[in-house]
Amino acid sequence: MKKIAIIFHSAHGHTEFIARQVQQGAREVEGIEAELVRAEDLRRTPEALLDHDAYILGSPTYLGGVSGPFKSFMDATGGLWAGQRLRGRLAAGFTVSSLPAGDKQSTLLSMFVFAMQHGLVWVGNPILPEQHRGVPYDEAANRLGSWSGLMAQAGHASAPDAFVPGDLKTARLFGRHVAQSLQRWHGPERVEIDRLGSESAAPVAEAAS
Amino acid sequence: MKKIAIIFHSAHGHTEFIARQVQQGAREVEGIEAELVRAEDLRRTPEALLDHDAYILGSPTYLGGVSGPFKSFMDATGGLWAGQRLRGRLAAGFTVSSLPAGDKQSTLLSMFVFAMQHGLVWVGNPILPEQHRGVPYDEAANRLGSWSGLMAQAGHASAPDAFVPGDLKTARLFGRHVAQSLQRWHGPERVEIDRLGSESAAPVAEAAS
Amino acid sequence: MKKIAIIFHSAHGHTEFIARQVQQGAREVEGIEAELVRAEDLRRTPEALLDHDAYILGSPTYLGGVSGPFKSFMDATGGLWAGQRLRGRLAAGFTVSSLPAGDKQSTLLSMFVFAMQHGLVWVGNPILPEQHRGVPYDEAANRLGSWSGLMAQAGHASAPDAFVPGDLKTARLFGRHVAQSLQRWHGPERVEIDRLGSESAAPVAEAAS
Amino acid sequence: MKKIAIIFHSAHGHTEFIARQVQQGAREVEGIEAELVRAEDLRRTPEALLDHDAYILGSPTYLGGVSGPFKSFMDATGGLWAGQRLRGRLAAGFTVSSLPAGDKQSTLLSMFVFAMQHGLVWVGNPILPEQHRGVPYDEAANRLGSWSGLMAQAGHASAPDAFVPGDLKTARLFGRHVAQSLQRWHGPERVEIDRLGSESAAPVAEAAS
Numbered sequence: 001m002k003k004i005a006i007i008f009h010s011a012h013g014h015t016e017f018i019a020r021q022v023q024q025g026a027r028e029v030e031g032i033e034a035e036l037v038r039a040e041d042l043r044r045t046p047e048a049l050l051d052h053d054a055y056i057l058g059s060p061t062y063l064g065g066v067s068g069p070f071k072s073f074m075d076a077t078g079g080l081w082a083g084q085r086l087r088g089r090l091a092a093g094f095t096v097s098s099l100p101a102g103d104k105q106s107t108l109l110s111m112f113v114f115a116m117q118h119g120l121v122w123v124g125n126p127i128l129p130e131q132h133r134g135v136p137y138d139e140a141a142n143r144l145g146s147w148s149g150l151m152a153q154a155g156h157a158s159a160p161d162a163f164v165p166g167d168l169k170t171a172r173l174f175g176r177h178v179a180q181s182l183q184r185w186h187g188p189e190r191v192e193i194d195r196l197g198s199e200s201a202a203p204v205a206e207a208a209s
Numbered sequence: 210m211k212k213i214a215i216i217f218h219s220a221h222g223h224t225e226f227i228a229r230q231v232q233q234g235a236r237e238v239e240g241i242e243a244e245l246v247r248a249e250d251l252r253r254t255p256e257a258l259l260d261h262d263a264y265i266l267g268s269p270t271y272l273g274g275v276s277g278p279f280k281s282f283m284d285a286t287g288g289l290w291a292g293q294r295l296r297g298r299l300a301a302g303f304t305v306s307s308l309p310a311g312d313k314q315s316t317l318l319s320m321f322v323f324a325m326q327h328g329l330v331w332v333g334n335p336i337l338p339e340q341h342r343g344v345p346y347d348e349a350a351n352r353l354g355s356w357s358g359l360m361a362q363a364g365h366a367s368a369p370d371a372f373v374p375g376d377l378k379t380a381r382l383f384g385r386h387v388a389q390s391l392q393r394w395h396g397p398e399r400v401e402i403d404r405l406g407s408e409s410a411a412p413v414a415e416a417a418s
Numbered sequence: 419m420k421k422i423a424i425i426f427h428s429a430h431g432h433t434e435f436i437a438r439q440v441q442q443g444a445r446e447v448e449g450i451e452a453e454l455v456r457a458e459d460l461r462r463t464p465e466a467l468l469d470h471d472a473y474i475l476g477s478p479t480y481l482g483g484v485s486g487p488f489k490s491f492m493d494a495t496g497g498l499w500a501g502q503r504l505r506g507r508l509a510a511g512f513t514v515s516s517l518p519a520g521d522k523q524s525t526l527l528s529m530f531v532f533a534m535q536h537g538l539v540w541v542g543n544p545i546l547p548e549q550h551r552g553v554p555y556d557e558a559a560n561r562l563g564s565w566s567g568l569m570a571q572a573g574h575a576s577a578p579d580a581f582v583p584g585d586l587k588t589a590r591l592f593g594r595h596v597a598q599s600l601q602r603w604h605g606p607e608r609v610e611i612d613r614l615g616s617e618s619a620a621p622v623a624e625a626a627s
Numbered sequence: 628m629k630k631i632a633i634i635f636h637s638a639h640g641h642t643e644f645i646a647r648q649v650q651q652g653a654r655e656v657e658g659i660e661a662e663l664v665r666a667e668d669l670r671r672t673p674e675a676l677l678d679h680d681a682y683i684l685g686s687p688t689y690l691g692g693v694s695g696p697f698k699s700f701m702d703a704t705g706g707l708w709a710g711q712r713l714r715g716r717l718a719a720g721f722t723v724s725s726l727p728a729g730d731k732q733s734t735l736l737s738m739f740v741f742a743m744q745h746g747l748v749w750v751g752n753p754i755l756p757e758q759h760r761g762v763p764y765d766e767a768a769n770r771l772g773s774w775s776g777l778m779a780q781a782g783h784a785s786a787p788d789a790f791v792p793g794d795l796k797t798a799r800l801f802g803r804h805v806a807q808s809l810q811r812w813h814g815p816e817r818v819e820i821d822r823l824g825s826e827s828a829a830p831v832a833e834a835a836s
Contacts, residue, residue: 063290064322064565065274068281075277087753099547099563100518106322109524109736112749113273113315116774119753121808122739126714126746129517132574145517147482147743156550181748187814273774296544308756308772309727315736318527321540325565328544330599331530335505335537338726341783354726356534356691365759390539396605482740483692486702490695499690524740531691531733 008058009039009070013160025175032179039073054090064103087119094150108149138164217267218248218279222369234384241388248282263299273312296328303359317358347373359383426476427457427488431578443593450597457491472508482521505537512568526567556582635685636666636697640787652802659806666700681717691730714746721777735776765791
């Protein structure tokens, strides 16, 4: 059984709702457990990340980046970073905002940079926008056009579940894709990958500030 | 008198030390006040931003982005964003980490995206690296090579003031440059700039999450 | 008279069409000349950039970045960079693709980084999306939600002028905003800004490759 | 035998020299072929990409992004994109410039966004900077501090092979890491991954411009 942690922050429920769709998609894949974890909780117990094989990061986009609570969770992983203890696992990301573009790409890029610092391998959202094949816009997978990760758009001041069918479909496909990629990454006779540049186990202190 | 707020978060004093160099450079310019403000304090009173004409944002780079406390300050400006109340002022940014590159550029880019959402005009760090002209590396302005904003490098686990002379010089030049740009932006007979797409004064709620 | 160069590449006419809307908006401002310039032409005569006070960069988004011809124009400015000869002028950017998000933000960010290397000051697209105030989506200014620069969306395989009214309106507001910002930047008694770190006039060769 | 294409552009030989170190590192891994391919050549025959299982992208950083020739190669893959024919393969990236930071991170991010559009899985450069463990700076792996991909710094106007030992070591470790990741990705009984949102084989035309 391979385990995915879907780590999210959600102030008003929208991001959590999308997280649940991603979870549902991941659970469609045999041999995969997918658990929802609140970033605020994980901030206090970052070592719990060691129990998972892949991480799907989810945050609303606030002013072009992840939310403050989500960033505080990220910062809490500094000790794991210093020992590169998550190295070689998988990561992916998603974000939610009230606009079609809405600077969501910069949020996904910041999740990617974080994942790279931890030595994770990044899986995207490889879906050709279905409206280009005649599917109605609101029902189309990847209708917003995002490959680095999943984007979803919540209507302004809307209910937490007020997403169009296309975004729900995309979220489930995305969750399934990450889960399948994880299965593939853990093929039964996989090559062990070296731990580079970290022969010494001594943890180093975090970056200056 | 035009006023610059140098808004920073600093866990161990390094970023604060650089902030003071930037302040010193800004104060070399006549008619400029430059004040240091802690992001944690401003988070509680974001309306205080209205008292300033320019913002210099400063954060350590933690895992490729601004620190959690700095992002939480950013998020607290959502109400000002909804009314675009900072629009047309100037902004610039700086960041500190323990490595030469160290994913500091993504930190500066996230500050830029934030500033753009507020309708600010961005001033960079337009300095040709002086080592290319024969200045010793540690004494050279912009030795690391960053134009989008200021980068400084603190020795690993070093004292808060343990920066090479080149980084201190760059910080002062950068502060002076932002201050001069602010003076220019506020020429005595400047054209008033329209407030676009925000004729209605009604503030809108923040983005869904 | 202050002069803006709207520098664009357009393979099928969509980006050119948006460039014309931007030009029209800029020309609404008294004392401003706004000229369209093809990136392919300027690539051969980059020194022509010296004749302008501001640059509005426009490219389609191809696979998440500016087009190859546009990047080749950018590269041709290396000599101007080495002397920082464009320093202190204004810049802004726009991009066009067939999807709402479509990785257009990374295109705008790459234009921003380029502008910063040249010491330019960046002006964004500070417009609150009007659909949040009740304007129909297709007619709303900044409906896609982009502040770092202008985004426009062309229908897939559509005619070069097949943009919704909202995108045309946004383009004109954006052009006017850059033009007004330029007027303000050139107030009659403006402070001269130092040339930092480039006292020597000797041009340096371009970066290693 | 699994095949890696190291795709590079190099105007003066520096990027090619690093590409050769990456190749050498990749060849240390059993069952891996690693071939150098010039971006200019591949631009004319992009279908040749189908013969490889992983792509390591290499470009100098010119003004904060990949070079014009490298971007033109990227654009030439539009037809492969439309059919998502490279989907599920691996990708990684490296870049070279004359400065420690030098906006090389934005170059790597643009390679990442490109790879995501093609549905590739991204492998980084997961090496803790060795100078933090006492290795002399010039000999330290990942001394510049880059995780999203490999960075190398060539002395200004230097010979094509004038890199410090640390950068050569990093390049070889990086090549080996990508090769090992490719072996792992192709474990003998790997799960097949669905082709999402592209059930129809009909290629779509490229994005509007």
